[in-house]
Amino acid sequence: MPATGAGMSAAGELPRDGLVAVVKRDCPTCRLVEPVLAQLSGVLVFSQDDPRFPESVPNVRDDTDLDVSLALDIDTVPTLLRFAGGVEVERTVGWLRTAWEELTGLPGLGPDLPEHRPGCGSRTGDPDLADELLVRTHGDRLRSRRVELSALEDEIEALFDRGWSDGLPVVPPTPARVLRMLAGTSRAPDDLVGVVPPNLAEVTVEKVAVNAVLAGCRPEYLPVVLAAVHAACTDEFNAHGLLATTWGAGPAIVVNGPAARSIGMNSGGNALGQGNRANLTIGRALQLVIRNVGGGRPGEVDRAALGQPGKVGFCFAEDERGSPWEPLSVSRGVAPGSSAVTVFAAEGARGLADQISRTPESLARSLAAGLRGVAHPKLVTAFDATLVVCPEHARVFAQAGWSRAALEAALGEALLLQPADIERGADGIEEGVPAQLATRALPKFRPGGLMIVHAGGGAGMFSTVIGGWVGGPGGSQPVTTEVTAWT
Amino acid sequence: MDMTGGLRAAPTTRTVLDPTDERSAAHREPLPRPAALDGLRVGLLDISKPRGNVFLDRLAELLTERNVSVRRYAKPTFTKPAPMDLRREIAAECDVVIEALAD
Numbered sequence: 074m075p076a077t078g079a080g081m082s083a084a085g086e087l088p089r090d091g092l093v094a095v096v097k098r099d100c101p102t103c104r105l106v107e108p109v110l111a112q113l114s115g116v117l118v119f120s121q122d123d124p125r126f127p128e129s130v131p132n133v134r135d136d137t138d139l140d141v142s143l144a145l146d147i148d149t150v151p152t153l154l155r156f157a158g159g160v161e162v163e164r165t166v167g168w169l170r171t172a173w174e175e176l177t178g179l180p181g182l183g184p185d186l187p188e189h190r191p192g193c194g195s196r197t198g199d200p201d202l203a204d205e206l207l208v209r210t211h212g213d214r215l216r217s218r219r220v221e222l223s224a225l226e227d228e229i230e231a232l233f234d235r236g237w238s239d240g241l242p243v244v245p246p247t248p249a250r251v252l253r254m255l256a257g258t259s260r261a262p263d264d265l266v267g268v269v270p271p272n273l274a275e276v277t278v279e280k281v282a283v284n285a286v287l288a289g290c291r292p293e294y295l296p297v298v299l300a301a302v303h304a305a306c307t308d309e310f311n312a313h314g315l316l317a318t319t320w321g322a323g324p325a326i327v328v329n330g331p332a333a334r335s336i337g338m339n340s341g342g343n344a345l346g347q348g349n350r351a352n353l354t355i356g357r358a359l360q361l362v363i364r365n366v367g368g369g370r371p372g373e374v375d376r377a378a379l380g381q382p383g384k385v386g387f388c389f390a391e392d393e394r395g396s397p398w399e400p401l402s403v404s405r406g407v408a409p410g411s412s413a414v415t416v417f418a419a420e421g422a423r424g425l426a427d428q429i430s431r432t433p434e435s436l437a438r439s440l441a442a443g444l445r446g447v448a449h450p451k452l453v454t455a456f457d458a459t460l461v462v463c464p465e466h467a468r469v470f471a472q473a474g475w476s477r478a479a480l481e482a483a484l485g486e487a488l489l490l491q492p493a494d495i496e497r498g499a500d501g502i503e504e505g506v507p508a509q510l511a512t513r514a515l516p517k518f519r520p521g522g523l524m525i526v527h528a529g530g531g532a533g534m535f536s537t538v539i540g541g542w543v544g545g546p547g548g549s550q551p552v553t554t555e556v557t558a559w560t
Numbered sequence: 561m562d563m564t565g566g567l568r569a570a571p572t573t574r575t576v577l578d579p580t581d582e583r584s585a586a587h588r589e590p591l592p593r594p595a596a597l598d599g600l601r602v603g604l605l606d607i608s609k610p611r612g613n614v615f616l617d618r619l620a621e622l623l624t625e626r627n628v629s630v631r632r633y634a635k636p637t638f639t640k641p642a643p644m645d646l647r648r649e650i651a652a653e654c655d656v657v658i659e660a661l662a663d
Contacts, residue, residue, distance in 0.1 A: 215577065217577035217578050217579075217582075218577070218578040218582050219575050219576075219577060219578070220575070220576050220577070220578050221574065221575055222574050222575070222576065224574075228574070228576075232576070234644075237579050237580070245576050246576050246577045246579060247575060247576055247577070248575060248577060251577050269581075272581060272583070274581035274583070275581075276581075280579065280581075283577045283578070283579040284579050287579055361579070365579040365580045365581075366579070366580060366581050367581075368580075368581065368583075
């Protein structure tokens with residue numbers, strides 16, 4: 074990234090016309106060229122590590138704070154530059170006699186020196202200084218309040234104490250880490266991503282980046298996190314209601330397209346489980362934004378009676394390559410080949426075992442039987458659900474040529490529930506559909522209330538149902554957003 | 561020889577950026593001092609430096625003579641901040657706390 078800001082005042086020391094060299098004593102090539110520098114009358118030398126070096130040159134300036142080196146964007150020492158009319162017109166790095174002679178217009182430089190010696194890395198590239206220099210050159214991009222931790226505070230404990238954690242340790246969001254996170258997007262730090270419930274606080278790209286650092290994300294995950302936050306902040310998704318309900322669901326994310334693969338997300342074995350950094354931290358970052366920016370905390374606006382472990386974060390990728398169907402994002406209107414996130418309300422995942430069915434009709438009815446239990450086996454059209462079809466089940470549908478729509482239709486038919494089975498009191502269970510509504514067969518899910526995703530490992534005839542929450546305009550509807558806008 | 565000049569790799573984790581909407585203050589002002597101790601519950605916190613107890617014993621005597629109720633607390637060690645549980649205990653049981661350093 075180019076140096077900006079720092080060194081502008083130091084740059085004032087540079088001559089309008091003449092030669093400038095940047096060196097450090099620690100570099101053997103810099104020491105080698107000392108007699109040549111001493112031979113160049115009027116050369117102004119900036120020393121990165123020892124302001125006394127080179128002793129034999131009269132005009133040496135202290136650049137141990139690296140302001141001039143940053144302003145000149147020095148990568149290698151020695152660098153010899155020529156200025157004319159106040160602008161740099163030429164530079165050469167390392168020692169190459171012909172290049173130095175050409176730049177200075179002087180023949181016969183360093184007759185006792187070898188023809189060529191490569192230079193050394195500039196101190197501006199010193200890994201020990203990388204964070205400090207990053208903050209010095211780009212820290213003015215950051216607007217978030219800076220919080221100083223006292224010398225006695227353990228930094229991890231300090232973040233717990235300030236209430237910024239979901240209960241697990243968080244990564245301290247230092248300015249350097251946040252700047253590195255922001256390198257994951259071309260969006261400006263002050264771009265608005267959404268308005269986060271429950272406090273309806275505006276969230277910027279920078280604030281999302283701060284929380285992505287807390288969550289443990291890598292910078293390349295940031296566009297996915299930004300897209301997820303943007304999607305979760307829509308009226309359709311209704312993160313406020315999802316948070317405030319006494320039901321235990323939380324926001325989950327399924328990622329489609331090349332972004333999921335390029336950041337190494339897991340769509341295969343254990344896709345809904347632990348062990349993959351992108352899966353785990355992207356979902357967590359969204360929840361930390363809702364907690365920290367939106368103010369949505371358990372026991373406050375989050376009134377869940379029990380919650381579920383996935384409320385720490387719930388994110389996975391769809392297995393598109395092994396899928397018999399078009400990607401979920403494409404079914405939901407995104408162009409093929411585009412990366413997208415779909416946020417949806419999610420309870421914990423529950424397995425659906427069927428190791429016997431080899432016909433699509435049997436398997437669809439089998440999966441439908443498992444889906445019937447969402448919310449309650451006798452309740453209908455209130456709660457949405459997501460069905461994650463595993464590869465060994467998907468193969469049965471693929472061999473029969475069943476599209477995603479065909480499976481949806483078969484599930485819908487199998488989930489048309491008869492009044493005698495669902496009305497209040499049926500089966501000796503008081504819960505159920507009121508008798509005045511149970512006058513005909515009723516669908517388990519509202520139209521569009523069942524999402525089908527393909528993911529999982531190659532072995533195991535175990536698909537998974539993820540119950541949701543109240544669907545439709547009064548509840549939470551899945552929202553799909555392209556990632557590209559946030560890259 | 562110090563080859564690094566004035567610039568060093570600074571401890572970069574001591575400043576963090578606020579992840580919240582910044583509606584609450586980053587720093588809280590201490591409560592104002594009460595004008596009198598009448599009716600207030602006073603905690604005496606020994607930070608466990610040697611002989612802090614001598615000082616606090618005398619304070620306890622003087623306060624008790626004035627009919628001020630006193631509760632005694634001690635940090636496990638002066639080298640570390642008071643444990644969170646102790647801070648909560650004091651906050652729940654006292655209106656005022658006197659923390660004594662004697663050495």
